[in-house]
Amino acid sequence: MEYKPTILSGGESRSDDQIMAAHERRHVRRVSGPGLPGSDGQGEPLVIMELLQRLRVKDVMRDHDIISVVRTDTMHFAQNLMKRNHISGVPVVEGKRLFGIVSINDIIMALEGGWIGDPCQKHMATNLVVLEEDMPLAFALKYFENYIFGRFPVLNKERDLVGIVSQRDVTRVLMRELTNELARLEGGAPTPGAAGEQPKSEGALPYYSMRQFVIVRNDLQNAGKAANEIKKMLGEAGVEKKIIRRIAVAAYELEINICIHSLGGSITFILDGHKATVIAKDKGPGIKDVEWALRDGTSTANDWIRSMGFGAGMGLSNSKRVADFFDIKSTVPTGTTVLCEFNLPEKA
Amino acid sequence: MNINDIVKTLDGTLVAGGESDRTVGTVVANDLMSDVLLNDGDDILLLTSLASDQAIRTANIVGAMCVVVHNAKPLPQTMCQVADTLGIPLVSSPLSKYESCVRIHDFLKAESGS
Amino acid sequence: MKFAEIAERLGGKTVVENTDGEIAAAYTSDLLSDVMGHCGDESVLITIQNHLNAIAVCTLAGIEGIVLCHDRQPPDDMIEAAKREGIGITTTSLSQFEASVKLADLRPSSR
Numbered sequence: 001m002e003y004k005p006t007i008l009s010g011g012e013s014r015s016d017d018q019i020m021a022a023h024e025r026r027h028v029r030r031v032s033g034p035g036l037p038g039s040d041g042q043g044e045p046l047v048i049m050e051l052l053q054r055l056r057v058k059d060v061m062r063d064h065d066i067i068s069v070v071r072t073d074t075m076h077f078a079q080n081l082m083k084r085n086h087i088s089g090v091p092v093v094e095g096k097r098l099f100g101i102v103s104i105n106d107i108i109m110a111l112e113g114g115w116i117g118d119p120c121q122k123h124m125a126t127n128l129v130v131l132e133e134d135m136p137l138a139f140a141l142k143y144f145e146n147y148i149f150g151r152f153p154v155l156n157k158e159r160d161l162v163g164i165v166s167q168r169d170v171t172r173v174l175m176r177e178l179t180n181e182l183a184r185l186e187g188g189a190p191t192p193g194a195a196g197e198q199p200k201s202e203g204a205l206p207y208y209s210m211r212q213f214v215i216v217r218n219d220l221q222n223a224g225k226a227a228n229e230i231k232k233m234l235g236e237a238g239v240e241k242k243i244i245r246r247i248a249v250a251a252y253e254l255e256i257n258i259c260i261h262s263l264g265g266s267i268t269f270i271l272d273g274h275k276a277t278v279i280a281k282d283k284g285p286g287i288k289d290v291e292w293a294l295r296d297g298t299s300t301a302n303d304w305i306r307s308m309g310f311g312a313g314m315g316l317s318n319s320k321r322v323a324d325f326f327d328i329k330s331t332v333p334t335g336t337t338v339l340c341e342f343n344l345p346e347k348a
Numbered sequence: 349m350n351i352n353d354i355v356k357t358l359d360g361t362l363v364a365g366g367e368s369d370r371t372v373g374t375v376v377a378n379d380l381m382s383d384v385l386l387n388d389g390d391d392i393l394l395l396t397s398l399a400s401d402q403a404i405r406t407a408n409i410v411g412a413m414c415v416v417v418h419n420a421k422p423l424p425q426t427m428c429q430v431a432d433t434l435g436i437p438l439v440s441s442p443l444s445k446y447e448s449c450v451r452i453h454d455f456l457k458a459e460s461g462s
Numbered sequence: 463m464k465f466a467e468i469a470e471r472l473g474g475k476t477v478v479e480n481t482d483g484e485i486a487a488a489y490t491s492d493l494l495s496d497v498m499g500h501c502g503d504e505s506v507l508i509t510i511q512n513h514l515n516a517i518a519v520c521t522l523a524g525i526e527g528i529v530l531c532h533d534r535q536p537p538d539d540m541i542e543a544a545k546r547e548g549i550g551i552t553t554t555s556l557s558q559f560e561a562s563v564k565l566a567d568l569r570p571s572s573r
Binding site for chain 1: 381382385386400401402405406408409410411426434
């Protein structure tokens with residue numbers, strides 16, 4: 001399997017964006033098959049090779065709260081956004097479509113050239129190197145090695161922007177997976193991906209752990225497995241009981257919601273330092289009136305679901321009630337994403 | 349009130365999940381699992397009519413100490429397996445849930461009175 | 463026992479009256495199929511099912527009144543149907559367990 005670097009061309013071409021394109025080209029080196037940076041892929045430790053192939057770009061990318069601008073925002077606005085969030089580039093996005101990227105270089109040039117008040121669409125780079133969500137992590141590493149960029153936009157098959165991946169994201173997940181893998185090889189540790197023996201500071205929680213669960217539509221037989229698994233992970237990580245219960249409740253409600261109301265989706269659980277995050281993402285059909293759906297006792301469940309003990313209309317409000325931070329975004333018919341965050345206080 | 353007391357009081361049988369020495373903290377009589385999740389009590393005794401894996405998974409989420417299914421409802425084999433895996437005592441009782449509520453309450457009252 | 467007395471004991475708010483019915487038994491359940499299968503007549507149903515279908519089940523099973531726990535409010539279509547069928551509805555802040563215990567002198571409903 002060979003992935004070619006994907007170059008996304010923006011709609012409108014203009015003469016001065018060639019500056020950025022040329023800038024890119026200078027730093028492009030040959031992109032070839034899998035392998036660790038700086039190696040020819042020969043003689044790599046098998047564990048690492050296996051990991052780099054098993055993990056996909058979507059496993060490491062950031063897929064929520066992506067900081068972006070729209071085409072009509074000014075370069076000045078983009079500059080402030082980067083400054084405030086300590087980032088070196090911001091994608092130009094409308095809906096799910098990626099139009100370009102404004103990088104710190106573009107800002108510097110705008111300041112020098114006196115066009116910092118112009119809309120981003122005039123000066124953004126439109127010839128973009130992007131990653132696809134299903135590419136093995138090995139390819140992402142190659143990209144980081146071969147281009148100067150610190151981050152890449154990630155697109156799905158429909159060419160929608162689904163995430164951003166930075167070198168830091170890759171390192172973080174890789175370190176965690178490697179630690180798990182090594183612990184497993186040394187025996188007695190849990191299966192890959194589970195929260196296990198991890199580097200710990202004094203009595204602290206594991207610093208990073210992530211699991212993704214696929215939720216199948218109407219598969220009530222298996223619904224709840226993800227939540228129970230998450231509960232187990234939190235227990236092993238030594239999180240306080242009361243907090244575990246809140247997280248598990250949210251995960252369970254969201255899991256059931258995906259199962260009975262959507263066409264299917266996934267639950268992603270991230271344990272990251274002092275925060276636990278549950279992300280529920282489905283493939284549609286989306287919620288027409290989110291405000292209504294958030295109210296207690298509102299439900300579109302049918303009698304079959306009710307007879308199984310669900311569909312009392314508490315799902316979303318229950319998850320919101322237990323979370324420290326709650327966010328929901330829904331589009332008809334593409335789907336709904338729910339984010340629940342929980343603060344994990346230091347254990348005494 | 350421990351598992352043995354529950355089994356005896358409700359004329360029930362411990363069918364899965366094994367023994368435990370936990371005692372009843374809060375009684376929840378509910379068949380809608382979302383509603384069970386709303387509960388903040390500890391050591392929940394879950395009285396339900398829902399004979400499905402979900403009853404056990406929900407019980408595990410809220411840290412329940414025992415699940416009782418009523419009307420001698422046949423229990424799916426998978427439900428018993430889930431109870432065994434998660435270590436949650438599962439009791440089958442021939443009583444209706446209403447009667448269970450009354451009997452459990454009487455027991456707890458007598459217990460706290462003595 | 464009259465439905466009004468039940469409502470009073472539970473400190474409930476009666477939404478739909480039932481002055482005629484005589485209540486001798488109680489059944490606690492939130493699964494309508496379960497109610498259909500086990501609950502006999504002259505009964506009060508202790509539940510959180512604030513759904514129109516609950517009234518249909520009551521009519522079929524001969525249930526005289528519904529106690530809605532945890533302050534669940536009946537929707538308008540449920541109230542209309544209850545009035546039509548002469549089935550009482552009262553709401554209470556109590557849980558199903560607490561409400562059942564307060565009505566402990568009724569007999570367990572069965573069929």
